[in-house]
Amino acid sequence: MIFKNTSKSKLTLAFISIVITFFVWQQGLRDSLNRPSVSFDISQKEQEIAELSVQSIPVNLSKFFIINDPVDQIKKSLSDVSFEELTERNKLIRIITSESNDPLIYKNISKDFEDKNYKFLIDEIEKKSNNNSYKVNSEKFDLFKDDRFLYHLLSRKFDFDDSELITKSFSSKMFFKILAIRLIPLLTILIGTILALKILWKTISLKKFGWKEIKSLDLELIDMVLLIAGGFVVLGEVVSPLFSISLVELFSKDISNELSQSLKIFFGYLFMAIPPLWIVFYQIKSLNGEFTFKKDYLQFNFLPIKYAIIQGIKGWLTIVPFVLLISLIMNSLIDNQNGSNPLLEIVLNNDNYLSFFLLFVTTTLLAPLFEEIIFRGILLPTLSRDFGVISGIIVSAFIFALAHLSLGEMPPLFVLGIGLAITRIASGSLFSSVIMHSLWNGLTFLNLFLLRT
Numbered sequence: 444m445i446f447k448n449t450s451k452s453k454l455t456l457a458f459i460s461i462v463i464t465f466f467v468w469q470q471g472l473r474d475s476l477n478r479p480s481v482s483f484d485i486s487q488k489e490q491e492i493a494e495l496s497v498q499s500i501p502v503n504l505s506k507f508f509i510i511n512d513p514v515d516q517i518k519k520s521l522s523d524v525s526f527e528e529l530t531e532r533n534k535l536i537r538i539i540t541s542e543s544n545d546p547l548i549y550k551n552i553s554k555d556f557e558d559k560n561y562k563f564l565i566d567e568i569e570k571k572s573n574n575n576s577y578k579v580n581s582e583k584f585d586l587f588k589d590d591r592f593l594y595h596l597l598s599r600k601f602d603f604d605d606s607e608l609i610t611k612s613f614s615s616k617m618f619f620k621i622l623a624i625r626l627i628p629l630l631t632i633l634i635g636t637i638l639a640l641k642i643l644w645k646t647i648s649l650k651k652f653g654w655k656e657i658k659s660l661d662l663e664l665i666d667m668v669l670l671i672a673g674g675f676v677v678l679g680e681v682v683s684p685l686f687s688i689s690l691v692e693l694f695s696k697d698i699s700n701e702l703s704q705s706l707k708i709f710f711g712y713l714f715m716a717i718p719p720l721w722i723v724f725y726q727i728k729s730l731n732g733e734f735t736f737k738k739d740y741l742q743f744n745f746l747p748i749k750y751a752i753i754q755g756i757k758g759w760l761t762i763v764p765f766v767l768l769i770s771l772i773m774n775s776l777i778d779n780q781n782g783s784n785p786l787l788e789i790v791l792n793n794d795n796y797l798s799f800f801l802l803f804v805t806t807t808l809l810a811p812l813f814e815e816i817i818f819r820g821i822l823l824p825t826l827s828r829d830f831g832v833i834s835g836i837i838v839s840a841f842i843f844a845l846a847h848l849s850l851g852e853m854p855p856l857f858v859l860g861i862g863l864a865i866t867r868i869a870s871g872s873l874f875s876s877v878i879m880h881s882l883w884n885g886l887t888f889l890n891l892f893l894l895r896t
């Protein structure tokens with residue numbers, strides 16, 4: 444038996460942890476189906492930026508950036524969704540872009556809005572629909588200057604000049620944004636595809652893959668169960684949030700909701716990481732009689748630093764085309780996929796710079812380091828030792844994808860997990876997979892940052 448020398452108390456603790464993990468992950472995956480996909484918001488934000496950049500796009504490039512009228516595209520996408528399911532801002536955009544014969548504008552819907560400024564707008568739109576010659580003082584709309592796209596739509600609806608706000612320099616800034624949003628992924632996919640083909644050709648030519656030696660700690664599978672189920676899930680995802688959320692709520696009574704939300708995520712991640720990392724520390728200490736930071740227990744292999752970083756960058760570029768391909772396949776097979784990570788929506792709609800910085804540190808530094816230690820530093824080497832490298836890669840990637848509790852994102856996360864594991868083994872450096880993970884999260888973060896209007 445695999446666990447023949449394991450104490451009963453350890454087995455009992457592992458069994459309880461597995462049962463709790465099953466219910467936590469099952470509920471988490473089920474709840475993810477009720478979360479909307481952030482792809483809808485991303486697509487709309489891109490169209491908004493495209494519309495605001497129109498006056499600065501060179502004529503010879505316009506057909507590449509503006510295929511269809513952005514406002515018409517937004518109008519169509521909003522009309523495909525039930526009006527009741529839209530956010531208040533999107534409801535308002537749909538009303539502004541509606542035709543005069545649209546029954547929506549004859550319906551008394553201002554009562555459905557909580558924002559008093561939005562209610563005021565709806566009243567003005569109703570006046571306009573009832574009397575086409577109705578002229579409004581544009582100063583009434585100064586309240587909406589912070590939302591430039593909305594202000595731009597109002598200028599089209601009520602025929603006033605918005606050039607004071609939608610300036611040439613602002614439009615140029617939006618053009619560079621749309622340029623980056625469109626070109627960065629394309630360049631990444633192109634370079635990644637070339638790299639992937641080069642690696643494939645080299646592997647076929649040599650008839651083998653250049654695996655580096657992967658050293659595992661002298662841990663048993665029961666230790667993995669206690670680490671993942673006990674530390675990562677029970678203590679990290681169930682118990683720790685009780686303390687982190689309470690701590691932030693205690694000290695965040697007088698700060699903005701955005702900052703409070705980001706602090707909860709930042710400290711939530713810190714508190715979540717402590718139990719599994721403490722278990723790793725205890726496991727290493729019990730094996731070696733001590734824990735010394737100078738010893739590279741997990742094969743970070745920082746040196747040579749240039750090699751480790753380059754391998755991380757190569758791994759990131761190579762996996763991008765495969766993850767995006769899986770995402771495209773999923774989108775083509777399943778309409779309106781739900782289950783996006785709620786953090787994506789928080790980043791996309793965040794306007795507080797301190798809050799944004801905390802989210803950046805969490806997603807590009809804390810998350811990659813912590814998750815790579817657990818999944819590629821401990822789990823992958825142990826599984827590879829007991830079941831072989833291929834099985835270790837597949838199983839660790841599956842658990843990695845499952846742990847993110849997002850049913851809609853599981854396939855691309857599984858492919859990403861495979862890429863991270865291969866980079867870890869091919870480079871012989873855990874630091875390389877940390878770099879790769881950080882770059883992946885960083886690219887996502889950059890894209891969301893660019894989409895903010």
